[in-house]
Amino acid sequence: MSDSSRPVNGQRCHLELGNDVFVVASTWRGVLKIHVREYRRSGEKYIPTKRGITLTLQRWNELVSNRSRIEETIEGGEGGEGGEFKCHLGGNVYANMQSDYPGLDIRKWYWNGEEDTIKPYSRPGIKLLPNQLESLLHCFIALPDYVPELNITVPCYMEADHMNQMGYYMCSECNPNGLSVWN
């Protein structure tokens, strides 16, 4: 884990996962967000590409809270029983792993009313390869040093208005398609 390129305007950190993919915390129009994104080098600079995903602090925390499930799936994929992993980060953003491919895919999905199911968009999103995923797990621990706000971010489903079922159904973060599609 290295903070290999100097953070620029509004960036808290620029942590490399490998292969020019970085975890960047930056503020845009007053909102602090976490980007997991591929950059391309242009001389001394790093230019963000479209390959990546931008997460709110709540969604990042949701991903981090699934750390042990991610690790179990990695272990399962390496000669174990395998296994699949899918977690809802909020809105229509999901992180998932397939048993036959030890990488983590983070992207937006969409509701397909015809088939009564949700499907992944080809973009925006990013698929982290095993070596990048290893660095991401380190990043889970390192990031609150740069973004202490992560420690005080309360997920919407812990708020009082979610304590009844209606609050949950009305929340675009928890139930983005107006239906119960959690699994």
Ligand SMILES: [Zn+2]
């Ligand atoms: Zn909610």
